[in-house]
Structures are given as C-alpha cells and as structure tokens.
C-alpha cells in the first residue's frame with residue numbers, strides 16, 4: 001500500500017479529527033479511498049499522486065496547520081462545520097477543492113485491478129466515491145457524531161437508499177402516518193411492490209408503535225417534527241421499543257436540522273437528511289445524507305449506492321460543504337425569527353391555530369423541550385375559512401414567496417393541501433390534520449420586522 005505524507009498535515013485540524021476517529025476511518029478506507037493510517041498521514045489515491053507529480057515539478061507550497069489546539073480537545077459543532085473533513089491538497093487551497101471528475105486514472109493495469117479488488121485504497125469512479133463528496137460526508141459525519149455517512153443526490157435518494165438497501169421481501173415496516181408525501185410513497189406504494197409490507201400509525205402515540213410490531217418488523221420510520229403539522233415523535237421511547245423487537249429506527253431529521261436534534265444519541269440507528277434544505281439553505285443544490293454505523297454501510301448501503309447510482313454530484317457536494325460552514329448561524333437566526341412570528345400570529349382572529357414546537361399549547365411541547373435544543377424555523381398555522389382564504393393570503397404576501405421548499409434564506413410559504421400533500425386523498429389529509437386553511441411558513445433570514453409587516457398586511461387581506 002502506498003503511504004504518502006500529506007494530504008492531511010500533521011497538526012492539521014483534519015488530521016487531528018482523523019486521529020480521534022482513527023478506527024472508524026480505517027474501516028471506511030475502501031469506500032472513501034482515503035485511508036487514514038494515523039495522525040497526519042493518509043494513504044492516498046490517484047488524486048494525491050497527481051498532486052505529488054505536479055508539486056515536484058513546481059514550487060512546493062505546503063499547507064499550514066489550521067489550528068494548534070490540543071488534539072484531545074472537544075471541538076464544538078461550529079468548528080467542525082468550518083474545518084471538519086477537509087482534505088487539503090499540497091496546493092494549500094483555503095476553500096475545499098472541487099474534484100469535478102467522473103473517473104480516475106491508474107498508474108498501471110495492476111493498480112486498476114488492485115483497486116477493483118479493494119486491495120488498494122483509491123478512487124475508481126465517482127458513482128462509488130469522489131474526494132469532494134468524501135469531504136462533505138466526513139463533515140456531516142463529524143457534526144452528527146455518527147460512525148459513517150454516505151451522501152446521495154437528493155433527500156429522497158437518501159430515504160430510498162437507506163430503506164430499500166436494508167429491507168427485503170417478507171419484511172415489515174412500521175411508519176408514522178405524518179410523513180412527507182414522497183416518503184409516504186416509498187413506504188406505502190414502492191416497498192409493498194417488492195414484498196415489504198408497511199403499517200402506518202399515529203407516530204405521536206407510543207402504544208401504537210408497540211401494537212404495530214409483527215415478528216417480521218425490521219424498521220421503524222418517522223420524521224420529527226413532521227411535515228407540515230409539526231407533530232413530534234418521542235425518539236427515545238420509540239427507539240426503546242425498537243430495541244426490544246430488533247427493528248432498526250430510521251429518522252428523517254430534516255425539519256429539526258442537525259443543529260437542533262441528535263437522533264443517534266436518543267437511540268436511533270439511521271438518520272436521514274435532505275441536504276437540499278437547511279444544509280444548502282440558499283436554494284441552489286439538491287442533496288441528501290444517510291448517517292449510520294459502519295456496519296450498515298458495509299452490509300447494505302455501500303453496495304446499493306455503488307450499483308444503483310443515487311450518488312451525489314461533486315459540484316453539489318462542494319456547494320453543500322460551503323453551506324455547512326454557515327449552518328449554525330443561519331439556523332439560529334431563522335429560529336429566532338420563527339419564534340417571533342409564532343408568538344405574533346396568535347393575536348389574529350383570522351388565525352385559528354398556530355403550530356410551533358416552542359409554544360406551550362403544542363400537543364408535544366414537553367417532548368420538544370426534552371429532545372430538541374431549538375424549536376425549528378417552520379411555523380404552521382390555520383386560517384379561518386379554507387382554500388380560498390389561504391390562497392388570498394398567499395397571493396397578498398410581498399416579501400415571503402410562494403414555494404414548496406423550506407430551510408431557505410428566503411422566507412417561503414406553502415399551501416400543503418394543494419402542493420406537497422396534494423397526492424393524499426382528502427380523508428388521509430383530514431386524518432393528519434391538514435386542512436384547506438393550513439399554511440406552512442419556512443422562516444428565512446430577512447429582518448423579522450419586515451416579515452411581521454408582510455404577514456400583517458397579507459392577513460388583513462383575508463379578514
């Protein structure tokens with residue numbers, strides 16, 4: 001095995017993080033193709049060889065250590081999100097390099113054979129792995145405190161890859177009914193076509209999880225807060241039931257963001273993100289991530305991604321890496337704005353209900369306090385009347401834009417009944433509490449006073 005100093009310099013923060021994560025990184029060497037063999041060393045793939053070739057011809061500009069802190073010091077999430085996972089080349093670039101390449105060349109036919117036999121670490125093809133995507137995966141992994149992370153092209157690719165790589169014909173899934181429409185399609189329509197049965201329950205009812213378990217139940221799946229009603233599921237309680245039954249717990253953590261809720265610490269096994277949302281947060285790229293154990297990657301996910309191809313594009317990984325750097329400050333500012341709006345909306349006679357996990361009258365306010373460190377940036381509310389009043393309100397907004405997306409710097413408003421949850425039958429929507437007067441507001445980074453004035457004038461158009 002070729003071992004070269006130094007994609008990660010000794011003393012470099014990434015090297016320090018690599019050192020603390022040495023065991024799991026060693027385990028991941030063949031998927032990521034960068035084998036961390038100790039602090040500051042990595043056995044490099046063709047990318048490193050190319051860099052070496054270039055730098056031996058021209059002036060060498062070794063990278064400077066980024067931090068000189070005690071390597072054993074605990075690094076806070078904000079620090080990890082700026083530096084974590086960086087594979088700095090010998091050119092010493094400040095910003096992460098974008099390796100916009102489909103494939104990789106080999107020094108010899110023997111090397112190509114060794115790579116395909118997994119006898120030598122190194123990149124082969126960007127459907128399997130790519131250095132920029134590896135940086136994204138490592139940064140999200142460090143944030144989440146997971147053993148492993150695999151990136152995908154979209155959030156739905158992450159949901160589908162996580163569930164469908166793991167489940168087989170004859171298995172059974174228990175899922176919360178309050179799921180994003182496409183997630184419901186995966187468990188309700190797609191999985192049964194391949195012999196995987198699903199039972200949909202009220203996820204807020206702990207007894208319902210227990211009651212739905214069958215001898216062949218292999219997975220529990222839910223999102224919390226749920227889209228768009230912001231129902232909360234007690235992650236620790238559901239995980240406890242799963243442990244007794246041998247099922248794995250899959251949590252779609254999109255609405256909470258990695259900043260506000262840590263499902264793995266509460267007992268979940270697999271955490272899924274649409275990176276399209278807060279991780280990008282600026283409306284540019286689609287992406288997804290699955291956080292899990294190394295065993296889950298080795299046994300299920302890796303081969304599924306490699307052979308079926310829901311892989312993240314290196315360009316998107318690069319944009320999303322930059323998104324991660326500012327995630328904590330964006331989410332905090334959005335949550336502060338959302339709190340002001342949730343408090344404000346209650347005063348209007350035209351608003352019959354405000355749903356926000358931070359309000360005392362939220363049905364699971366106690367769970368929010370226990371399992372979330374912030375209440376999120378989505379505020380859902382119900383306008384008196386129905387579709388006509390809701391449409392009048394949406395059309396009157398001037399700063400807040402109509403969109404089905406969320407987590408963006410721009411405040412976005414959605415009418416779930418006619419867009420994201422339109423696919424559901426009216427009875428199914430009624431069961432979830434999605435009325436025609438319901439509006440979902442994804443609060444952005446604008447000045448809160450401007451947003452409040454915009455909401456005020458649009459609500460007065462409804463009254």
Ligand SMILES: Cc1ncc(COP(=O)(O)O)c(C=O)c1O
Pocket residue numbers: 154155156157159180182183223227252254255274275276277286287288
């Ligand atoms: C809760 C939830 N999960 C998954 C997804 C899917 O993400 P993507 O659009 O990146 O495929 C969405 C998208 O809105 C979502 O809201």
